[in-house]
Amino acid sequence: MSKQSNIRNFSIIAHIDHGKSTLADRLIQECGAVSERELGVQMMDTMDIEKERGITIKAQSVRLDYVKDGEHYILNLIDTPGHVDFSYEVSRSLASSDGALLIVDASQGVEAQTIANVYIALENDLELIPVINKIDLPAADPDRVKEEIEHTIGLDCTDALEVSAKSGIGVKELLDAIIKRIPAPEGDKNAPTKAIIYDSWFDNYLGALALVRVYDGQIHKGQEIYVMGTKKKHEVLNLMYPHPLALKKTKQIKTGEVGIVVLGLKNIGDVQVGDTITDNKNKTAHAIKGLEEVKSFVFAGLYPIETDKFEDLRDALDKLKLNDSSISYEPETSVALGFGFRVGFLGLLHMEVVKERLEREFGLDLIATAPTVTYRVEKTGGDILEIQNPSQLPPVNEIEKIMEPYVKATILTPTEFLGNVITLLNTKRAIQEKMDYLSVDRVLLEYSIPMNEIVMDFYDKLKSVTKGYASFDYDQSGYKEGDLVKLDVLVAGEVVDALSIIVPKQNAQSRGRDFVKAMKEIVPRQLFEVAIQASIGNKVIARETVKSMGKNVTAKCYGGDITRKRKLLEKQKAGKKRMKSIGRVQLPQEAFLTVLKLD
Amino acid sequence: MLIYLHIPFCDSKCYYCAFNSYVDKFDLKTKYMQAITKQLQFELSLFKPAKNSIKSLFIGGGTPSTVEAKLYERFFEILKPYLKKSAEITTEANPNSASLQWQQEMMALGVNRISFGVQSFDDKKLKFLGRNHNKKTALQAILNAKKAGFENISMDLIYGTAKDTKMLLLNDLKIVKSLPINHLSAYSLTIEKNTPFFQTPDVANDSLVLAKFFTKEIKNAGFPQYEISNFGSYQSIHNLGYWAQDDYMGVGSGAVGFLKDSRFYPCKNIEKYIQNPQNRQIENLSKEALHVESIFLGLRCKLGVKLANFNQKELEKINILLNSGKLRQLNDRIYNSDYFLSDEITLFITD
Numbered sequence: 001m002s003k004q005s006n007i008r009n010f011s012i013i014a015h016i017d018h019g020k021s022t023l024a025d026r027l028i029q030e031c032g033a034v035s036e037r038e039l040g041v042q043m044m045d046t047m048d049i050e051k052e053r054g055i056t057i058k059a060q061s062v063r064l065d066y067v068k069d070g071e072h073y074i075l076n077l078i079d080t081p082g083h084v085d086f087s088y089e090v091s092r093s094l095a096s097s098d099g100a101l102l103i104v105d106a107s108q109g110v111e112a113q114t115i116a117n118v119y120i121a122l123e124n125d126l127e128l129i130p131v132i133n134k135i136d137l138p139a140a141d142p143d144r145v146k147e148e149i150e151h152t153i154g155l156d157c158t159d160a161l162e163v164s165a166k167s168g169i170g171v172k173e174l175l176d177a178i179i180k181r182i183p184a185p186e187g188d189k190n191a192p193t194k195a196i197i198y199d200s201w202f203d204n205y206l207g208a209l210a211l212v213r214v215y216d217g218q219i220h221k222g223q224e225i226y227v228m229g230t231k232k233k234h235e236v237l238n239l240m241y242p243h244p245l246a247l248k249k250t251k252q253i254k255t256g257e258v259g260i261v262v263l264g265l266k267n268i269g270d271v272q273v274g275d276t277i278t279d280n281k282n283k284t285a286h287a288i289k290g291l292e293e294v295k296s297f298v299f300a301g302l303y304p305i306e307t308d309k310f311e312d313l314r315d316a317l318d319k320l321k322l323n324d325s326s327i328s329y330e331p332e333t334s335v336a337l338g339f340g341f342r343v344g345f346l347g348l349l350h351m352e353v354v355k356e357r358l359e360r361e362f363g364l365d366l367i368a369t370a371p372t373v374t375y376r377v378e379k380t381g382g383d384i385l386e387i388q389n390p391s392q393l394p395p396v397n398e399i400e401k402i403m404e405p406y407v408k409a410t411i412l413t414p415t416e417f418l419g420n421v422i423t424l425l426n427t428k429r430a431i432q433e434k435m436d437y438l439s440v441d442r443v444l445l446e447y448s449i450p451m452n453e454i455v456m457d458f459y460d461k462l463k464s465v466t467k468g469y470a471s472f473d474y475d476q477s478g479y480k481e482g483d484l485v486k487l488d489v490l491v492a493g494e495v496v497d498a499l500s501i502i503v504p505k506q507n508a509q510s511r512g513r514d515f516v517k518a519m520k521e522i523v524p525r526q527l528f529e530v531a532i533q534a535s536i537g538n539k540v541i542a543r544e545t546v547k548s549m550g551k552n553v554t555a556k557c558y559g560g561d562i563t564r565k566r567k568l569l570e571k572q573k574a575g576k577k578r579m580k581s582i583g584r585v586q587l588p589q590e591a592f593l594t595v596l597k598l599d
Numbered sequence: 600m601l602i603y604l605h606i607p608f609c610d611s612k613c614y615y616c617a618f619n620s621y622v623d624k625f626d627l628k629t630k631y632m633q634a635i636t637k638q639l640q641f642e643l644s645l646f647k648p649a650k651n652s653i654k655s656l657f658i659g660g661g662t663p664s665t666v667e668a669k670l671y672e673r674f675f676e677i678l679k680p681y682l683k684k685s686a687e688i689t690t691e692a693n694p695n696s697a698s699l700q701w702q703q704e705m706m707a708l709g710v711n712r713i714s715f716g717v718q719s720f721d722d723k724k725l726k727f728l729g730r731n732h733n734k735k736t737a738l739q740a741i742l743n744a745k746k747a748g749f750e751n752i753s754m755d756l757i758y759g760t761a762k763d764t765k766m767l768l769l770n771d772l773k774i775v776k777s778l779p780i781n782h783l784s785a786y787s788l789t790i791e792k793n794t795p796f797f798q799t800p801d802v803a804n805d806s807l808v809l810a811k812f813f814t815k816e817i818k819n820a821g822f823p824q825y826e827i828s829n830f831g832s833y834q835s836i837h838n839l840g841y842w843a844q845d846d847y848m849g850v851g852s853g854a855v856g857f858l859k860d861s862r863f864y865p866c867k868n869i870e871k872y873i874q875n876p877q878n879r880q881i882e883n884l885s886k887e888a889l890h891v892e893s894i895f896l897g898l899r900c901k902l903g904v905k906l907a908n909f910n911q912k913e914l915e916k917i918n919i920l921l922n923s924g925k926l927r928q929l930n931d932r933i934y935n936s937d938y939f940l941s942d943e944i945t946l947f948i949t950d
Contacts, residue, residue: 526943527920527925527940527943527944527947528923549940549943550807550811550939550940551807551810551939551940552939552940552941552942552943552946553827553899553938553939553940553941553942553943554787554789554942555759555785555786555787555810555827555828556786556787556789556828559603559659559841559855560603560841560847560849560854560855560856560857561855562841562855562857562862562892562896563855563862563882563884563888565895566888566891566892566895569891569895569942569945569946570891572942572946573946573949573950576946576950581950584919584947
């Protein structure tokens with residue numbers, strides 16, 4: 001029924017908050033895939049955390065039917081995440097598309113992520129359709145925004161579309177443009193099956209699922225397929241078209257189409273993203289060039305508060321990995337926290353999301369330690385160590401030099417905040433590489449920044465010094481030597497290894513002072529006075545004291561109802577269970593992330 | 600063994616009170632007072648006290664003085680043989696309703712101790728708390744108790760309210776000192792669910808400075824402290840019995856009873872209680888629960904806790920507390936040096 005020439009595979013790329021998910025929802029509705037009633041809050045964001053935080057983490061896909069001039073079209077919309085932490089998901093989505101809508105907010109203009117995503121799209125030879133969104137807002141200035149796109153990206157905006165995803169203005173025209181301008185998928189339907197897995201996840205009922213784009217031939221139910229990377233054969237149990245509400249079963253996925261392949265697998269490693277699927281008997285000659293593997297670059301320890309929950313945490317991580325292949329983890333031990341894992345993340349937001357999912361979906365109480373990057377330590381003997389945990393840093397006399405990773409950061413800001421932004425960057429040991437006025441009131445900055453300085457809360461700080469107007473993106477750019485030392489924190493006289501951080505020597509003193517001050521605010525009063533100290537080597541450089549508690553008693557008449565009194569105490573006890581005992585001191589979970597509270 | 604009798608009637612409801620009491624349903628008083636005798640007989644068959652063995656009866660509420668004395672007669676008649684000759688027999692009373700006559704009649708029944716819900720002598724504070732009496736009626740009621748012949752007179756005070764100042768609390772104590780009382784309970788205002796104050800939690804003032812000041816001044820006024828909230832040259836047998844984990848019968852709608860390792864809760868709904876006064880919910884207490892209770896009860900008062908009660912892990916904690924002066928040891932018991940920390944210390948030990 002559907003012709004290959006009537007298929008359109010496209011993504012939507014946009015900066016966060018420029019209305020990507022809203023537009024996706026609007027397109028779905030326009031094509032009648034869901035009714036107005038079903039169109040809840042942000043259809044395409046299905047995870048609880050996505051809805052609560054208003055961000056897209058996992059790219060979703062949906063197959064839409066659209067009729068124009070009597071012709072029946074299949075539109076495969078591949079949603080992409082907008083946050084900088086999840087840009088690898090963007091690359092995957094774009095790799096399986098033939099075109100992309102570039103959404104730019106009509107009042108905000110081009111942002112750092114817009115640029116980053118356009119580069120990915122151009123690398124994939126995608127047909128780009130510029131779409132100016134939110135044109136019905138009072139501050140909308142589509143002409144200025146078009147000019148900006150042409151200036152910064154070099155994309156012709158003569159035929160840019162003006163829409164309002166929220167009210168539906170211009171959406172019909174946009175659909176027509178998709179059909180007219182985005183090329184139909186190429187591919188030989190008579191060639192052997194050749195499809196790329198561009199996403200995979202684990203479903204509790206169906207097992208590991210692979211979302212594929214078929215380049216040549218087709219996949220049909222019952223077919224014996226062969227996964228070229230893992231070199232394993234499987235039987236196709238079922239096939240489905242993607243849809244946010246109800247997956248639609250199908251007998252086959254044809255050339256140029258996208259669809260979900262059900263193989264009944266328990267192990268998601270068998271359907272790894274980037275791998276090629278072909279027919280077992282009639283194999284294609286060459287696998288599709290794989291997608292770049294995701295690499296985590298922010299690391300933190302995750303420890304169960306109750307030490308006997310270590311195996312539960314391992315199970316939870318194993319299961320989570322099925323749905324989020326971007327995390328990596330290895331067991332580690334801490335003197336203070338016991339057994340846990342050193343987990344690799346894509347960024348700080350990703351770390352927060354992972355921790356929250358582990359706690360919510362698996363009922364664990366976890367302590368996360370300060371996020372850190374991978375340092376390369378050259379020892380005096382010539383050995384090179386890669387360090388993802390500050391407490392593993394060798395003694396000073398064994399270190400020849402410490403190398404730290406840098407990123408190339410792109411920042412776009414209104415000129416009125418330029419001073420603030422540069423001041424912020426100066427505190428982050430950042431080196432300016434480029435400054436480009438895009439217009440009278442907008443500046444593009446390029447900086448080289450130690451990654452350690454941006455993994456914490458740089459993005460939040462940048463937002464706050466620019467009233468939310470600046471945008472930011474970054475790329476890893478290699479290692480440079482750094483003048484770094486390890487800062488230890490002592491609680492009641494004992495070094496707590498999980499609190500150690502690596503800091504630049506030049507501001508170690510002030511960091512130490514700020515650190516203990518921030519800790520003092522976080523640690524609640526206890527039966528005993530608690531000294532909190534910062535030290536470098538064996539030298540204490542700062543100290544604060546948490547005074548001992550004055551009162552914790554219910555001085556109330558309860559007569560013989562002693563159970564009530566005991567229950568009140570048990571409630572308090574449950575609250576304390578969420579804290580970690582270090583000797584006779586109890587530290588709340590947040591204490592281990594004190595470093596995020598520093599300026 | 601002890602016995603507690605609950606009278607769930609009040610003339611008005613105080614803004615902070617979460618106890619079981621009714622300000623209407625007065626037509627049920629007679630039936631209720633018959634029901635308690637039924638329950639009492641049932642409890643006696645269950646607790647099986649020996650004759651002359653019960654060391655204390657406490658009539659609380661609610662407001663016992665809202666019920667005329669003669670309605671208590673049958674209850675006393677049945678209980679009398681089991682009470683020790685020297686038993687402490689206390690009734691709570693509201694300054695408004697505890698007339699001289701009522702007090703005299705209760706004394707005639709055998710009551711030998713009376714405890715007034717005074718809360719404060721400051722009229723503004725009384726109004727703020729929703730009390731229905733004032734300074735004048737409170738003073739009159741206490742003087743009447745003396746006149747009736749009570750030797751053991753106690754009263755309750757509340758602190759930790761937004762109205763409190765050092766001056767106000769000192770003024771209350773000045774009056775206390777002039778009265779013929781030998782016991783004082785001072786409770787900190789606690790905001791409970793299902794009370795009018797729950798909507799306005801800022802009525803409380805949880806100042807440690809004020810609490811410590813008040814406690815110190817009460818002691819200075821000649822009332823030695825024997826529990827976080829209880830003071831006096833006379834120390835209540837009933838109170839100490841609760842804290843030593845003695846068995847107690849709990850009679851009445853809203854009372855609680857305790858025998859070995861169970862707690863009994865008669866029906867809180869007064870109509871249902873009258874229908875079947877023997878109905879109760881039973882809570883079975885684990886060894887661990889009883890253990891925790893023995894610790895926090897002992898640490899809140901002068902009784903302390905027997906060292907033999909603690910396991911090895913707890914003893915390590917206790918050593919830390921002894922070394923830092925939070926606890927003191929005398930013979931085979933440990934005692935709390937600062938009642939204000941008793942919950943925190945319990946949590947530390949049992950963690």
